[in-house]
Amino acid sequence: xxxxxxxxDGLARGKxxxxxxxxxxxxxxxxxxxxxxxxLGFFLGAFLEILLHVKRDHFPALVCRPGGRRCxxxxxxxxxxxxxxxxxxDAVKALRFTACKQYTSAQARTLHEITGEYFCYxxxxxxxxxxxxxLFLAGACAQIAARxxxxxxxxxxxxxxxxxxxxxxxxxxxPQNSVVPQxxxxxxxxxxxxxxxxxxxxxxxxxxxxxxxxxxxxVLDFARGVGDALRAQGFQVVMTRHGDTDPSSDDRxxxxxxxxxxxxxxxxxxxxxxxxxxRTYTYLFPSAPSTAAASSPAxxxxxxxxxxxxxxxxxxxxxxxxxxxxxxxSEAQKPYVQQSRKLGDLIQVEVAQIFPGSPEISWSEPVYxxxxxxxxxxxVEISSVAMDPQKLEAMAPGLADxxxxxxxxxxxxxxxxxx
Amino acid sequence: xxxxxxxxxILLVAAxxxxxxxxxxxxxxxxxxxxxxxxxxxxxxxxxxxxxxxPTDVTANAxxxxxxxxxxxxxxxxxxxLPLSADPVERAKQLIGALIANPxxxxxxxxxxxxxxxxxxxxxxxxxIADFSDDLATETPSGILSESMAVNSIVQTLAANVPGIxxxxxxxxxxxxxxxxxxxxxxxxxxxxxxxxxxxxPPAAAPLTPQGKPxxx
Numbered sequence: 149x150x151x152x153x154x155x156x157d158g159l160a161r162g163k164x165x166x167x168x169x170x171x172x173x174x175x176x177x178x179x180x181x182x183x184x185x186x187x188l189g190f191f192l193g194a195f196l197e198i199l200l201h202v203k204r205d206h207f208p209a210l211v212c213r214p215g216g217r218r219c220x221x222x223x224x225x226x227x228x229x230x231x232x233x234x235x236x237x238d239a240v241k242a243l244r245f246t247a248c249k250q251y252t253s254a255q256a257r258t259l260h261e262i263t264g265e266y267f268c269y270x271x272x273x274x275x276x277x278x279x280x281x282x283l284f285l286a287g288a289c290a291q292i293a294a295r296x297x298x299x300x301x302x303x304x305x306x307x308x309x310x311x312x313x314x315x316x317x318x319x320x321x322x323p324q325n326s327v328v329p330q331x332x333x334x335x336x337x338x339x340x341x342x343x344x345x346x347x348x349x350x351x352x353x354x355x356x357x358x359x360x361x362x363x364x365x366x367v368l369d370f371a372r373g374v375g376d377a378l379r380a381q382g383f384q385v386v387m388t389r390h391g392d393t394d395p396s397s398d399d400r401x402x403x404x405x406x407x408x409x410x411x412x413x414x415x416x417x418x419x420x421x422x423x424x425x426x427r428t429y430t431y432l433f434p435s436a437p438s439t440a441a442a443s444s445p446a447x448x449x450x451x452x453x454x455x456x457x458x459x460x461x462x463x464x465x466x467x468x469x470x471x472x473x474x475x476x477x478s479e480a481q482k483p484y485v486q487q488s489r490k491l492g493d494l495i496q497v498e499v500a501q502i503f504p505g506s507p508e509i510s511w512s513e514p515v516y517x518x519x520x521x522x523x524x525x526x527x528v529e530i531s532s533v534a535m536d537p538q539k540l541e542a543m544a545p546g547l548a549d550x551x552x553x554x555x556x557x558x559x560x561x562x563x564x565x566x567x
Numbered sequence: 568x569x570x571x572x573x574x575x576x577i578l579l580v581a582a583x584x585x586x587x588x589x590x591x592x593x594x595x596x597x598x599x600x601x602x603x604x605x606x607x608x609x610x611x612x613x614x615x616x617x618x619x620x621x622p623t624d625v626t627a628n629a630x631x632x633x634x635x636x637x638x639x640x641x642x643x644x645x646x647x648x649l650p651l652s653a654d655p656v657e658r659a660k661q662l663i664g665a666l667i668a669n670p671x672x673x674x675x676x677x678x679x680x681x682x683x684x685x686x687x688x689x690x691x692x693x694x695x696i697a698d699f700s701d702d703l704a705t706e707t708p709s710g711i712l713s714e715s716m717a718v719n720s721i722v723q724t725l726a727a728n729v730p731g732i733x734x735x736x737x738x739x740x741x742x743x744x745x746x747x748x749x750x751x752x753x754x755x756x757x758x759x760x761x762x763x764x765x766x767x768x769p770p771a772a773a774p775l776t777p778q779g780k781p782x783x784x
Contacts, residue, residue: 352749416710416750421712514751514753516746516749
């Protein structure tokens, strides 16, 4: 059994290496989870079979059970035995079903040396093999079903039992120039929901540490911890992903934009920065291309385009002005910048207390994942994947507590109709 | 052992061996591909990014923005001697080239060593267009902090040393990109003029936070 454990351990390590190599090879362009799971399942089965066959002395010898199909074989064997067995295969078959007694491996070996008889595995071992195969199959089916369910959930996020008013209609990937309500009609509600966004996922691993740890796995654990802490304080929590999937930025934004009285917190682990520090970011809108192009008549759009500097998307964005009361999807965060900064500062003040070296206030940067969020939205980045994974994981409880404390504080200043 | 079991074992062993051999071939192929790409990139870089030298070059003090030597989450101004052209476009190329090639230490690097400035030009309204090779997107460490420091080091270095640039647009291989390396939005323009006052600081003594860069529109 130790050998089997060692084989499983080795395979688990090999699995990581194989996954990494395949992903590197295809340059992150395909989700090869199913393919590599099938390949690994095949290798796993092969190793298991080999181990059981080579180390068969570790298992009890044959037990013959009369009845059913075995009996027919036994009769056939007895018939062939009676007619004179010449081939070794027939002899083995005959002996297998006439020795209706269980021997230990040692006994079987001794009997084989004395009588020349052959002994095979006990039926229990065969059943264990079959059961193991079924378990692998069931596990694979469950995994596929879970992924399918998760993808469905991402496309149709769960609707909370709170009043829904002025919900944007976009539930799937919206086009860049689609719009969201600029000032939705809101009840004088209180902050009830927190949408947690574990960044990256699927083929997008995010930052990778020297130990091979991936940002996407770390942030999922962090998000689960933060979610538990928030639920304990009575908040509704929605995650943008629950497993190893990679919803687009727009899909993630659609989840929070469909809610009222909600805030958005995206979790990241960076590649750089002082170890063990945390920074909170809010969105800083860079100058709009339309503003830049329109600011000087000496720079007509055609000239910019001739230089190959502006994509068709950007040109279309300039042409499509949103209707009154609506915002471009790509600028949905604009009305919430100030609220986001308040939330960011509250979180940063809290985390700075337990993670020395962290800044005292939040920073503003054009973080792409925040720009289409029509709600107070922040990104929290932990430094960094270069740390020992165990030390990084040890930060999770403190981070969860401090974010929860900050969200509770933000709830008291949450403006009625804030989202 | 029954014959069928033996055949099964042999087939499985053969499959395992074939898998291992294929994995080795795959590994070699990936390694060779990476080496080929690196060699091609090196050759291309030698062609497209020769050392920039113009007749108007004058050795002058240039204020460069790299990662602070003492605080790895902040930028700091470092003054170095550089031959700088009087032409703003050539001057900007020289500065960005130095930003990539001459960080004081590897830990203070903000832009990946493999990145190349493919082209740079300034429109009459002061908007600068900087077109970088793919390496800027692929080799910049993933993260909000690392990406923001990469962008801010360019913006603040230009703001401190090249007058007349109001905004900066970053392209990757001639194309507009949504993000630098997955986090920082580079689909818009960065306000270089707004960053200029913040960059006039004592060299290395007063590190800047990345948030000192663009102004809210």
